[in-house]
Amino acid sequence: MAAPPAIPRRGLFIGGGWREPTLGRHIPVINPATEATIGDIPAATAEDVELAVAAGGPVLARRREHWARASGAVRAKYLNAIAAKIKEKISYLALLETVDSGKPKDEAVADMDDVAACFEYYAGLAEALDGKQHAPISLPMEEFKTYVLKEPIGVVGLITPWNYPLLMATWKVAPALAAGCTAVLKPSELASLTCLELGAICEEIGLPSGVLNIITGLGPDAGAPIASHPHVDKIAFTGSTATGKMIMTAAAQMVKPVSLELGGKSPLVIFDDVADIDKAVEWAMFGCFFNGGRVCSATSRLLLHEKIAARFLDRLVEWVKNIKISDPLEEGCRLGSVISKGQYEKIKKFISTARSEGATILHGGDRPKHLGKGFFIEPTIITDVSTSMQIWREEVFGPVICVKVFKTESEAVELANDTHYGLAGGVISDNLERCERIAKVIHSGIVWINCSQPTLVQAPWGGNKRSGFGRELGEWGLENYLSVKQVTRYCKDELYGWYQRPSKL
Numbered sequence: 001m002a003a004p005p006a007i008p009r010r011g012l013f014i015g016g017g018w019r020e021p022t023l024g025r026h027i028p029v030i031n032p033a034t035e036a037t038i039g040d041i042p043a044a045t046a047e048d049v050e051l052a053v054a055a056g057g058p059v060l061a062r063r064r065e066h067w068a069r070a071s072g073a074v075r076a077k078y079l080n081a082i083a084a085k086i087k088e089k090i091s092y093l094a095l096l097e098t099v100d101s102g103k104p105k106d107e108a109v110a111d112m113d114d115v116a117a118c119f120e121y122y123a124g125l126a127e128a129l130d131g132k133q134h135a136p137i138s139l140p141m142e143e144f145k146t147y148v149l150k151e152p153i154g155v156v157g158l159i160t161p162w163n164y165p166l167l168m169a170t171w172k173v174a175p176a177l178a179a180g181c182t183a184v185l186k187p188s189e190l191a192s193l194t195c196l197e198l199g200a201i202c203e204e205i206g207l208p209s210g211v212l213n214i215i216t217g218l219g220p221d222a223g224a225p226i227a228s229h230p231h232v233d234k235i236a237f238t239g240s241t242a243t244g245k246m247i248m249t250a251a252a253q254m255v256k257p258v259s260l261e262l263g264g265k266s267p268l269v270i271f272d273d274v275a276d277i278d279k280a281v282e283w284a285m286f287g288c289f290f291n292g293g294r295v296c297s298a299t300s301r302l303l304l305h306e307k308i309a310a311r312f313l314d315r316l317v318e319w320v321k322n323i324k325i326s327d328p329l330e331e332g333c334r335l336g337s338v339i340s341k342g343q344y345e346k347i348k349k350f351i352s353t354a355r356s357e358g359a360t361i362l363h364g365g366d367r368p369k370h371l372g373k374g375f376f377i378e379p380t381i382i383t384d385v386s387t388s389m390q391i392w393r394e395e396v397f398g399p400v401i402c403v404k405v406f407k408t409e410s411e412a413v414e415l416a417n418d419t420h421y422g423l424a425g426g427v428i429s430d431n432l433e434r435c436e437r438i439a440k441v442i443h444s445g446i447v448w449i450n451c452s453q454p455t456l457v458q459a460p461w462g463g464n465k466r467s468g469f470g471r472e473l474g475e476w477g478l479e480n481y482l483s484v485k486q487v488t489r490y491c492k493d494e495l496y497g498w499y500q501r502p503s504k505l
């Protein structure tokens, strides 16, 4: 088993340096796999948000202007330097995230790889942005010439969740900085350690002070003041639909743009023509048990064609029994603990409600017998589910999959779309025409064919309906932080000639 990492004690990262929170409060950091308190993080309040956003006053404003006016190529140098430092510290950061969140060490390493790749990708887009400035607009007249500038939106507030702590922050920080924005990042109070280390990395590479500020603390105390701050020009939020609504309400008071990446209850439809059942089973598992199911896009509603349902479920149970559930620092762990006691209790309640509503717990549903301590829950498969049940309708955000059986393609589509959410969906079939047909009619921002969950930094990410709006990643991620300015010039020597020239007296 890997040795637990040393936990650094950090302050808030404001204006390029570290500060104790104004009110001196801290939040304990609990390793959810051992229940031990391993450190603490600062609990910021509105006073600290004020410092991060505005208290730098004119000096900070000048620095921000400097960052905004720097060429994309200059900003790219800093982003590449951050990526290089992440790579240098990858094992340490991964271990830190493992003990902070309970996710398996191997998954944390993969996340840190993605973090570095995301900074590198947006370094590339920052450079390319220089070449896209002054793009001419074709006009049907000669007296005007128009071009377009893409300018940073300004100061952005980035509020992020605990499921992929540093990666979800990076999806926002990297494009925001690439665009020339300055940012205040507020990670989740349940997993902030690696985001604070990002502050240390910014310090090490000499990122101009005030460009990225990192405020840790509780949502209502440290997140809400960012959302409602008059000098924060945009909010990018990833988290629950309930919090997303509050953020949108606060931002609306100042007509502040928001992008919202919210929850999901995504379907995975599996047809009877799959020749290789094990291949489909593995994707179904990846879709809902990877990262302990704490994935916004988890395909947590499994739809099985009636002809393969029994065989598929037998095989799924066999595979699931084979998952190594252990302290996430152990070699080969594939399911760690959930994030907190609160989340553990919430997931147990989902399972007991499903049981009391008449569903069958086909597998799992409890704490694994070999683990006496820590917030562990077995991978859980729930069958005999009806569409009115809570387990079908609400996001669990844990290792719990619910199953329904269908007879026809149209019934499968109807069930797949039977949700207020619209983040992702998947279809597995050996008939590619059928897959393409279904990809078109699933109401979601992402559709996977013959797989579930691959996430590519180059491709757009985001949802419809109550899963939010706006797209992260790819060029869409950069556009989130850019404002488009039209510049139009009148270029004839003569008068425009609409009004009559007064006579010269």
Ligand SMILES: NC(=O)c1ccc[n+]([C@@H]2O[C@H](COP(=O)([O-])OP(=O)(O)OC[C@H]3O[C@@H](n4cnc5c(N)ncnc54)[C@H](O)[C@@H]3O)[C@@H](O)[C@H]2O)c1
Pocket: 159, 160, 161, 162, 163, 168, 186, 187, 188, 189, 217, 218, 219, 220, 222, 223, 224, 225, 227, 238, 239, 240, 241, 242, 243, 244, 246, 247, 260, 261, 262, 263, 264, 295, 296, 297, 395, 397, 423, 462, 463, 467
């Ligand atoms: N769509 C996506 O890409 C995506 C990705 C990851 C997670 N998620 C969603 O995130 C949720 C899980 O994350 P969570 O439990 O951390 O969500 P959450 O909504 O509880 O918290 C998210 C962030 O918002 C902050 N916050 C809470 N109350 C606030 C308030 N009143 N004002 C401002 N900020 C506030 C929290 O401190 C945290 O930093 C799930 O619903 C999941 O689906 C979505």
Ligand SMILES: C[N+](C)(C)CC=O
Pocket: 163, 164, 167, 294, 295, 296, 297, 453, 455
């Ligand atoms: C996209 N992903 C899976 C990395 C994060 C969503 O929760």
